[in-house]
Amino acid sequence: MGDRSGTPIGDGAGTGLGDLLRSATQTLAGTGVPSPRADAEALLAHALGMPTAEVRRAALLGRGVGDRERAAYEQLVAQRAARVPLQHLTGEAHFRTLTLRVGPGVFVPRPETEVLVDLALAELAEPATYDRARPVVVDLCTGSGAIALAVAAEHPAAKVHAVELEEDAHAWAQANVTATGLPVDLRLGPAQQAFPDLVGAVDLVLSNPPYIPPGSVPVDPEVRDHDPAAALYGLGEDGLQVPLEVAARAAELLVGGGVLLMEHADVQGDDIVQRLRSTGHWAAVEDHPDLTGRPRVVRAVRARP
Ligand SMILES: C[S@@+](CC[C@H](N)C(=O)[O-])C[C@H]1O[C@@H](n2cnc3c(N)ncnc32)[C@H](O)[C@@H]1O
Known part of the structure; x- marks a missing residue:
C-alpha cells in the first residue's frame, strides 16, 4: 500500500482517515x-469493505476517503451514536x-457465553462420561445458533440439535446454519x-x-x-421461570449421568442451585464462575433412574 499513501479510498478529493476517525470517536x-x-x-472498516487492521494502517499513512464513502460512514456513526448495536x-x-x-430480532451473542462453550467442550473431552462415538448435544433457546x-x-x-421459540431469531439461526455449513439440526x-424424539x-x-x-x-x-x-426476560418474579422450565425439559431429555450447563445472572447463582437440587432430578448441582469470578453457569448431573 506504500505507493498509494495519500490516495483517497473511493471518489472525490477525500477527507483524511485520521481526522474522520478522531471526529467519529x-x-x-x-x-x-x-x-x-x-x-x-x-464501522469505517465496514463502510470501506476493508479489514480493521488495514483501516488503521491507511489512517497512519495519511490516506483519505471519497465523499460517497464518507457520507455512508457518517450515517453509520450517527446510528451508532443513537446506540444501535455495532453488530x-x-x-x-x-x-x-x-x-x-x-x-x-435476534440476541447478539456475548463473550461471557463463550465460557459456557468452554465448559461444554471440557465435558465432551471427558471420556468416562462421553464415550459414545457421537455424543448427542442439545442447545435449548439457541437465538442466533451461537x-x-x-x-x-x-x-x-458431536451430534448437535438446537431449538428456538421466536420465528425471527430462528430465521437468523437458520441463516447461520446455512452460512457456516455446520451440521446442526435446528427446530422452531x-x-x-x-x-x-430425543427424550432420555x-x-x-x-x-x-x-x-x-x-x-x-x-x-x-x-x-x-x-x-x-x-431473549432477555426470564418471567416469574425472579426471572427464573423460563430457566427452571428449561432445566425441567433438560431432565427429561438427558440420559442418566448426562449434564446440563445453563447460564444465569450472577445474583441468581445460589437460588438456581437450591431450586434445581430441590427437584430431585439431579445427582449433583454446582455453579461455575465466569472469568471475573462471578457465578454464571450452573452444572447439573442427571440422576440415574
Ligand atoms: C439470552 S438469548 C440467548 C441466545 C443464544 N443462546 C446465545 O447465547 O446467544 C435467549 C433466547 O431464547 C429464546 N427463547 C425464549 N423463550 C424460549 C422458549 N420458551 N423456548 C425456546 N426459546 C426461547 C429467545 O427468543 C432468545 O433467542
Whole structure:
C-alpha cells in the first residue's frame, strides 16, 4: 500500500482517515458508547469493505476517503451514536471461531457465553462420561445458533440439535446454519416441549435462556432497546421461570449421568442451585464462575433412574 499513501479510498478529493476517525470517536464518546475508538474503526472498516487492521494502517499513512464513502460512514456513526448495536450495523457478531449473522430480532451473542462453550467442550473431552462415538448435544433457546454452532465447529464428533421459540431469531439461526455449513439440526418451537424424539437420549444440554427479572430493565440502550424482550426476560418474579422450565425439559431429555450447563445472572447463582437440587432430578448441582469470578453457569448431573 506504500505507493498509494495519500490516495483517497473511493471518489472525490477525500477527507483524511485520521481526522474522520478522531471526529467519529468523539461523537460516539459523547453519547456514552463504551468503546468509541474501536467502534469508529470497526464501522469505517465496514463502510470501506476493508479489514480493521488495514483501516488503521491507511489512517497512519495519511490516506483519505471519497465523499460517497464518507457520507455512508457518517450515517453509520450517527446510528451508532443513537446506540444501535455495532453488530446490527455491521451485520455480524464474532463468537469463538465463528462470525455469525445478526440483526434486529435476534440476541447478539456475548463473550461471557463463550465460557459456557468452554465448559461444554471440557465435558465432551471427558471420556468416562462421553464415550459414545457421537455424543448427542442439545442447545435449548439457541437465538442466533451461537452455542450449537460453536460446539458443532469445535467438537465435530458431536451430534448437535438446537431449538428456538421466536420465528425471527430462528430465521437468523437458520441463516447461520446455512452460512457456516455446520451440521446442526435446528427446530422452531418452545424449549419446554422440544425434541420429543430425543427424550432420555441426550448426553449434554446447553442453554443460555432469558433470565433477567422483570424489574431489572437493562441500562444499556443497545440491550434494552434492541435485544428482543423474549431473549432477555426470564418471567416469574425472579426471572427464573423460563430457566427452571428449561432445566425441567433438560431432565427429561438427558440420559442418566448426562449434564446440563445453563447460564444465569450472577445474583441468581445460589437460588438456581437450591431450586434445581430441590427437584430431585439431579445427582449433583454446582455453579461455575465466569472469568471475573462471578457465578454464571450452573452444572447439573442427571440422576440415574
Ligand atoms: C439470552 S438469548 C440467548 C441466545 C443464544 N443462546 C446465545 O447465547 O446467544 C435467549 C433466547 O431464547 C429464546 N427463547 C425464549 N423463550 C424460549 C422458549 N420458551 N423456548 C425456546 N426459546 C426461547 C429467545 O427468543 C432468545 O433467542
